[in-house]
Every structure is written in structure tokens, then in C-alpha cells.
Amino acid sequence: MKARAYGAQSPTDLIAPLTIDRRSLNPRDVLIQIEYSGICHSDIHMARNEWGFSMYPIVPGHEIVGRVIEAGAQVKKFKVGERVGVGCMVDSCRDCGSCKEGLEQYCDKGFVGTYSGLERDGKTITHGGYSTHIVTQEDFVLKVPENLDAAAAAPLLCAGITTYSPLRFVGLSKGHKLAVLGLGGLGHMAVKLGHSFGAEVTVLSGSASKKEDAKKLGASHFVLTSDADAMNQVKGHFDFLIDTVAAKHDLGQAFDTLKREGTLMIVGASHVPLDLGVFSLIMRRRKMMGSLIGGIKETQEMLDHCSKHKITSDIEIISADKINQAYERMLKGQVKYRFVIDAKTF
Numbered sequence: 001m002k003a004r005a006y007g008a009q010s011p012t013d014l015i016a017p018l019t020i021d022r023r024s025l026n027p028r029d030v031l032i033q034i035e036y037s038g039i040c041h042s043d044i045h046m047a048r049n050e051w052g053f054s055m056y057p058i059v060p061g062h063e064i065v066g067r068v069i070e071a072g073a074q075v076k077k078f079k080v081g082e083r084v085g086v087g088c089m090v091d092s093c094r095d096c097g098s099c100k101e102g103l104e105q106y107c108d109k110g111f112v113g114t115y116s117g118l119e120r121d122g123k124t125i126t127h128g129g130y131s132t133h134i135v136t137q138e139d140f141v142l143k144v145p146e147n148l149d150a151a152a153a154a155p156l157l158c159a160g161i162t163t164y165s166p167l168r169f170v171g172l173s174k175g176h177k178l179a180v181l182g183l184g185g186l187g188h189m190a191v192k193l194g195h196s197f198g199a200e201v202t203v204l205s206g207s208a209s210k211k212e213d214a215k216k217l218g219a220s221h222f223v224l225t226s227d228a229d230a231m232n233q234v235k236g237h238f239d240f241l242i243d244t245v246a247a248k249h250d251l252g253q254a255f256d257t258l259k260r261e262g263t264l265m266i267v268g269a270s271h272v273p274l275d276l277g278v279f280s281l282i283m284r285r286r287k288m289m290g291s292l293i294g295g296i297k298e299t300q301e302m303l304d305h306c307s308k309h310k311i312t313s314d315i316e317i318i319s320a321d322k323i324n325q326a327y328e329r330m331l332k333g334q335v336k337y338r339f340v341i342d343a344k345t346f
């Protein structure tokens with residue numbers, strides 16, 4: 001079928017309307033009518049080929065919520081009419097150690113990204129959520145709890161799971177002090193989720209205007225990263241720091257806020273390499289880890305956790321013709337705290 005979509009034809013083109021093909025249903029596929037699609041900062045990196053592996057035309061979007069409108073003959077998990085989500089992946093090899101452990105994001109053969117990825121046939125380019133419809137194999141479709149607002153739940157599919165997974169991996173819980181560096185889409189979900197796990201959360205932000213919001217989101221403290229005195233007061237203070245900054249920044253300053261053996265978790269994906277003075281690691285036996293989204297099983301677990309704790313994203317709903325403006329605002333750190341596109345406007 002043909003679907004209306006928004007995408008870019010090259011790294012220097014704006015996001016504009018286009019028409020794409022969606023495959024006819026294989027026996028285990030579902031056809032989803034998209035209702036809302038979140039805008040992740042990765043969409044900007046990818047649309048502009050900042051990471052160097054984009055394929056064009058590119059139709060971004062990997063925070064998708066909609067309803068199943070048709071199910072293939074062998075679909076078991078979903079029924080027509082059910083509310084579902086699609087996140088950052090639509091396939092993986094399903095056979096390697098990581099896939100067997102439910103860590104498809106670390107598939108040895110590389111997972112198939114929801115957009116600008118190559119299907120396992122090696123030639124079909126995937127297209128994402130900036131579109132009216134998507135066809136996805138049921139193993140990569142999530143159940144989105146009906147008690148959550150559909151638009152505000154969409155960002156859980158990337159911003160939610162990307163912060164949930166590392167916080168769970170390190171066993172964040174009551175008694176821990178967590179710092180969240182960068183208060184954007186990922187950052188504000190890290191605050192809400194960290195708070196729901198019982199940790200004391202502090203936001204480290206470059207934007208003084210976000211102080212009141214940080215508290216409303218569940219943070220106990222707010223520190224302006226450009227305020228040297230305030231940063232001095234949190235030296236050696238945190239058990240964990242989750243770094244969500246989308247561009248080059250000072251890692252040494254982030255490390256200094258960690259306790260002995262504290263862990264810096266990098267999720268922000270700056271395309272410019274970050275400098276690291278090794279003494280900030282050596283002197284306090286500190287640790288550093290990266291983390292990529294989360295597996296399908298864990299994504300469902302995150303959605304169920306959010307359902308139970310009534311956690312969604314703070315969003316601004318926009319029409320499709322405002323995507324380019326939304327990108328510009330995100331680049332200035334001016335998003336509160338996730339743009340979500342109303343799919344009726346594609």
C-alpha cells in the first residue's frame with residue numbers, strides 16, 4: 001500500500017511530505033494505523049547523516065503509537081483494534097546470544113532499525129513513524145497500556161526505554177543518588193523513572209529556565225552546569241550519572257560529580273568524539289558505560305512499569321508541517337520535553 005509520510009531526500013534537505021510503500025502483510029505482520037509519533041534527537045542526527053550511516057530518502061520516527069487495523073493469518077499476540085507501539089527496532093537475527101537473551105539491540109548481526117535500516121533481505125530500506133501507517137512483524141510490536149494517554153506514551157518507545165534500561169542495569173533504587181545531565185526528551189524521562197525507582201534525583205542542566213520543571217518532574221535538586229560554585233558543591237556526590245547530552249560537552253566535569261566507584265552512563269550520542277582526561281576515572285576508581293535503547297522484553301516491562309506508576313512524557317503536540325521548526329528548537333535545548341506529531345496531519 002501507499003502511505004503518506006514526511007522525510008528528507010538528502011542530508012541537507014528539510015523534512016517534507018512524500019509517499020512511501022508499505023509491504024503487503026506477511027503471515028506474522030500487523031498493519032498499524034499510526035496515531036502519534038514522537039521526535040527523538042536521533043531523528044535529527046540521522047536526517048542530517050551526522051553519524052554517517054543514513055540512507056535516503058529517510059523517513060524518521062521510532063516512537064510510534066497506533067492501532068492494529070489488520071493482522072496477518074498467523075499473528076498470535078495482537079488483535080485488530082488493539083493499541084500498540086513500535087520503538088527503535090523492527091527485526092534482528094533472533095539467533096545470536098544477545099537476541100536469545102532478549103537483548104536484540106546488541107544483536108551480533110546488527111538489529112534492523114525502524115528507519116533508515118536494511119531489512120534482512122539486505123536491500124529494502126525501512127521507513128519510520130513520520131507516516132500514516134507501518135507494517136511490522138509482531139515480535140517487534142509492543143502492547144501500549146490503555147490507561148496511558150496515547151500521545152504522551154509515544155516517547156516511552158525510545159526516550160523511556162533508553163533511560164529505563166541502564167537505570168535497571170545498575171540496579172538503581174532507594175538510597176542511591178542519581179544525576180541526570182541534560183534535561184530534554186531522554187533527560188526528563190530519566191528524572192521520572194529514577195524517581196519512580198526511589199532514587200534521589202538531581203538535574204544538571206545548562207538551562208536555568210528548567211529549574212522549576214525539574215522539581216515538578218520529580219527531581220529533588222537542580223544544578224546549573226555553568227555555575228562553578230554550585231558544581232563544586234556536588235563534587236563526589238552521586239552514585240550514578242546518566243549523560244543525555246546530544247552534543248560535545250565536558251566529561252571531566254560530569255565525572256567529578258561521582259563518588260568513588262560511581263558510574264557514568266552515556267546514552268547521549270554526540271557525533272563529535274568527547275575528550276576524556278583519564279585522571280577523572282583513575283583517581284576515584286570510577287566507571288563508565290554506554291547503553292543503547294533496550295530489548296523488546298524490557299521495553300514491554302518498561303511500558304507496564306509506566307502503566308502502574310502512571311508515567312508518561314511531558315509533550316507538545318505538533319502538526320507534521322512543524323517538524324523542521326521542532327528540530328531547530330531541540331537544537332537550542334528548547335523542548336518541554338518531547339515533540340509528538342499528530343499522525344492525522346501527515
Ligand code: NAP
Pocket residue numbers: 039040041042043045158159162181182183184185186187204205206207210244245246247248249266267268269270291292293330331332333334335337
Ligand atoms: P533533546 O530532547 O534534544 O535533549 C538534549 C538535551 O541535552 C538538551 O535539552 C539540553 O539540556 C542538553 N544539551 C546540552 N548541550 C547541548 C547541545 N549543544 N546541543 C543539544 N543539546 C544539548 O535530545 P534527546 O532526544 O533527549 O536525545 C539526547 C541524545 O541521546 C541524542 O544525542 C540522541 O541521539 C541520543 N539518544 C541515544 C539513545 C541510545 O540508545 N543511547 C536513544 C535515543 C537518543 P539542558 O538544556 O538541560 O542542558
Ligand code: ZN
Pocket residue numbers: 040041042043062088158159
Ligand atoms: Zn530515539
Ligand code: ZN
Pocket residue numbers: 092093094095096097098099100104106107108109110
Ligand atoms: Zn542477533
